[in-house]
Amino acid sequence: MGENKFPRGFLWGGATSSQQIEGATREDGRGKSIWDTFAAIEGNIEDGSTPEVACDHYHRWREDIDLMSGLNLGAYRFSIAWPRVLPNGSGQVNSTGLDFYDALVDKLLEAGIQPFPTLYHWDLPQSLQDQGGWASREIIARFVEYSQAVTRRLGDRVQNWVTHNEPWCIATLGHEEGCHAPGHKNPTESLAVAHHLLLSHGHAVQSIRQEVPGAQVGIVNIHCPAHPLTLSPDDLNAARWFDGFFNRWYLDPIFKGKYPEDVIEDRRAAGHLTSGELPFVKDGDMAIISTHLDFLGLNYYSRSVQQKGPDGNPLPHIPVPENELTDMGWEVFPEGLYDSLKRVHHDYNPPQIYIMENGAAYDDPISPDGSIKDDRRITYYQQHLLAAQRALLEGVPLKGYFAWSLLDNFEWGLGFAKKFGLFAMDKTTGNRIPKNSAYWYGNVAATNTVDAPHL
C-alpha cells in the first residue's frame, strides 16, 4: 500500500452551501431568495423538489458538526444566506439570522474546525433581483453592505473569507442558459452580471480587510480544462473558445486586471457585444477587481472536450464514452485536476490555493447490513487526491482540500436526484447515514495520507 502523505498542516474539509442544506426558508425572519422563487415554478427543478426543508441543517447543525468531528475534519466550507442576514437585501439587519451563523462558528471553533464561510453561493434576496439583480451596478454597494453586516458580527472569530462561489455559473447558467435562478437567457446581460460579480468581489475584499485585521480573503472559481477532440485547427479553436469563456474570463481580470481580448472578439462575433468595447466597464474597475488575494479557491469536477459543431460554433460538451461518467454525465478525469492546479499556478500565481470543491454524484443503495458501498466515490476521491498531491510535490502552493459534499443535498435544478454526499439522508426521518466514503475520507483526514487506489 502506497504511503502518500500530505504536508503537515494540510487542511481537510467538507463543503456545503446554505440554499442546498439549510431549509427553514421562512423561519426567523429570513427573506425570500431567487432560488426559492425559481424552484417554486413548475418544471424548473427536475425532480419537482424544493429547498424548503433541504437537509434541515438549520435545525440539525449541531449534529452535522458532530459528523465532521467524527471525520477528523479541520475545516468546514459553508455559505451564509444573504436573505437571512438582510431579508430585503439591504437596510434592516436581521440579527436572528446572524445568530444562527454566530452559534455555528462558535461550535465549529470549539470542535477545532476552521470556518471558511462563502458570502455568496447563489441565494440572492429576491427583492434585489426585483431591482435588477446582478445585472444592475447598484448591487455592488448592496453586496458590500451585506459583507459588512456579516464581518462585523463574525470577524472577531473568522479569519478565512470567500466572496463569491463560481461567478461563471451565476453568469452563464443563471443569465445565459437559464437553467439556474433567475432563469434568464440573455448573453449580453450575462457579461454585465459577470463584471458586477467581479467588481463586487474586489470591493468586498477591501472591505473585509478593513473589518477583519489579518483576514485571509479569496474567491472560488470553477475550473474546467478544455481539450480539443482532434488537433484540427477548428477543434483547437473550439477548445480555446471554451477555455476563454469558462476559465480566463474570470481569472484574467482577477489576477491580471484585464479581460481576455480573444474572448471579447468571440462575444462580438456572436453578437453579444455591439463593439470591441465592454460598455459596463468604468474607469478604475479593473484595479478594484484585481485587488490582491490571499488565496484562490478552485473547484474541479471534470474536463470538457470541444469540437467545432455543425453550425460552425464550438460544441460545448462531448462525453468521452471510454471514460467513466458520474451521474451528472461528467467524465471522471483526475489528470484534469493536476493540469488545472499547474496551469493556475503557472499562469496566475495565487499565493495559496485551496481545492474548495471536488467530488462525484453516484446513487448507491443502502445494503441489507445498513452500509452504503460507494466504491466509485472512494475511487474518485483517491484518484483526484493523488493528482492534487502530484501538483503539490511539483511546487503548487496547495493548502487544503474540501470534499463536495458533506451530505446529499438540493443539487439546484436537478433537485435531490444527484447525490454528492459523504453522508446520505433518510428522506422521511432526515437522519444522516454514513457512506463508506465517509469512513474512508475520515481516515485520510486522520492520517494525512491517501492510499494509492486499491479497490
Ligand code: FCB
Ligand atoms: C458546483 C456548486 C455546488 C454544487 C456542485 C456539484 O458548481 O458550487 O453548489 O452544486 O457544483
